[in-house]
Amino acid sequence: MKEYEGRMRLIVKHYPYKYRDFSHIAAEASLAALDQGRFCEMHEHLLKKSPKLNKANLISYAKELGLDMAKFTDSLNIMKHIKIIERDKKLAIDMDLYNTPTFFINGRKVVGNRPYEYFKKIIEEELK
Amino acid sequence: MINPIVEILNSKSLRLAAAVICLLTILITTASAAHLESLKIPPVPADNPQTPEKIELGKRLFFDRRLSGDGTMSCVTCHDPETGYSDRLAISLSYPTTKNWRNSPSLINTAYNDPLFWDGRAKSLEEQALFPMMSAFEMNQNLDFLEEELKGVPEYVDAFQKVFGREITRQRIAMALASFERTIVSRNAPLDKYLDGDNTALTPEQKKGYEIFTGKGKCAQCHTGANFTNNKFYNIGVPENSVLINDPRVTATMRFTAKVSGYKEYRSLTEDPGRYLVTKDKKDWKAFKTPGLRELALTYPYMHNGVFETIDDVIEFFNRGGGVDKNKTPLLAPLNLSDAEKRAIRAFLLEALKGDVTVVKMPDVP
Numbered sequence: 001m002k003e004y005e006g007r008m009r010l011i012v013k014h015y016p017y018k019y020r021d022f023s024h025i026a027a028e029a030s031l032a033a034l035d036q037g038r039f040c041e042m043h044e045h046l047l048k049k050s051p052k053l054n055k056a057n058l059i060s061y062a063k064e065l066g067l068d069m070a071k072f073t074d075s076l077n078i079m080k081h082i083k084i085i086e087r088d089k090k091l092a093i094d095m096d097l098y099n100t101p102t103f104f105i106n107g108r109k110v111v112g113n114r115p116y117e118y119f120k121k122i123i124e125e126e127l128k
Numbered sequence: 129m130i131n132p133i134v135e136i137l138n139s140k141s142l143r144l145a146a147a148v149i150c151l152l153t154i155l156i157t158t159a160s161a162a163h164l165e166s167l168k169i170p171p172v173p174a175d176n177p178q179t180p181e182k183i184e185l186g187k188r189l190f191f192d193r194r195l196s197g198d199g200t201m202s203c204v205t206c207h208d209p210e211t212g213y214s215d216r217l218a219i220s221l222s223y224p225t226t227k228n229w230r231n232s233p234s235l236i237n238t239a240y241n242d243p244l245f246w247d248g249r250a251k252s253l254e255e256q257a258l259f260p261m262m263s264a265f266e267m268n269q270n271l272d273f274l275e276e277e278l279k280g281v282p283e284y285v286d287a288f289q290k291v292f293g294r295e296i297t298r299q300r301i302a303m304a305l306a307s308f309e310r311t312i313v314s315r316n317a318p319l320d321k322y323l324d325g326d327n328t329a330l331t332p333e334q335k336k337g338y339e340i341f342t343g344k345g346k347c348a349q350c351h352t353g354a355n356f357t358n359n360k361f362y363n364i365g366v367p368e369n370s371v372l373i374n375d376p377r378v379t380a381t382m383r384f385t386a387k388v389s390g391y392k393e394y395r396s397l398t399e400d401p402g403r404y405l406v407t408k409d410k411k412d413w414k415a416f417k418t419p420g421l422r423e424l425a426l427t428y429p430y431m432h433n434g435v436f437e438t439i440d441d442v443i444e445f446f447n448r449g450g451g452v453d454k455n456k457t458p459l460l461a462p463l464n465l466s467d468a469e470k471r472a473i474r475a476f477l478l479e480a481l482k483g484d485v486t487v488v489k490m491p492d493v494p
Contacts (some may be wrong), residue, residue, distance in 0.1 A: 017225070
């Protein structure tokens, strides 16, 4: 994102894996962090720490990021953003997506983790 | 009475003639090993003849995510028609929460391969098709469950009756998939036209690349025949993929595979033993199957662990005489190719082997 600052927009949609215990609450944690302007940091943290993503883990990660803990734990407790998560899941199902991560770069579909150079090539083509 | 001098001469002549015949035999064998052929119709096993209905059934199964345990993966996940019937990843996609350990081979011209997989553990496409479905780190499906699941889909019940005249079994699922996979071919590459007599089919640079491929480059020692593979196994010293070595999930996959393959020291395994897991023969340690080379431009990255991103990386690797391994094949030695020769062989591999690939669109999956 830094390399293409001002030329590219990243939109993240949630598609928690149906058979993972903590995937929904982890998505909630990322949105609770978004409320405090720290989505990207939390998102990175979750990817690094996976699969240690139970509620206690998530709270400790929020502390590490210096979030307002009362607001954060409230969000987790009531699953404040569940409607957004469910909306995103429906979108994925409607689009017949089934693998995470799946990327769309100006409509070009890329499935699975890829090396940076792989994305860079497509981004450069799309920016021309 | 026989003249003793003549007799000695005759004896010498015979020995000389025998030596000449031996030499000729060696030359002919070498020439034949380096022989490339244009692509003909793929072989079909007598017990699984191709029919349009069976191919169509196989295509639907190929796209059907019921074939995976959690319904998130189909054969297409790793063999996507949009990406050269592979997935363009160094290491193939895997069942959620697990990691695979090998590159997904392209299915283009897989009908000509025997045996299959990087380690050759399957003797036919019919045998091959069931492996990924059962694999814990690929599709992770239980085949007894799958049979019952498909029997609950009226369209499949009807289709299996029409195609086989019998009910759904795992063997018939595999037969239908194999029939479909035999239709995924690349034909009419410039090289095919050239080998069939059209001298204008290759550019001068591609022709030069062809000559290096079959001559100085010694590529056709192993990449021979119509599909550019002798279907044999070699340790060429491919470096380990460092991404894999450091991932405990890959270690789990590697040791699990070694364990179910009967490798006693599986707990201490730190590298991919390749063909050895199938044969238990030391000479096969880290040996992998010679891949076919058609449509190379579509099927990157290369090698069993996807460690080479471009064909230039591969050419440099062979130009160095392969990698470093105590069990490396003696067939490889430094080639001392010039930059122009490397460019020529690149043009040959990426352009002259590019033909018309079967186009597959997603069918209606019931």
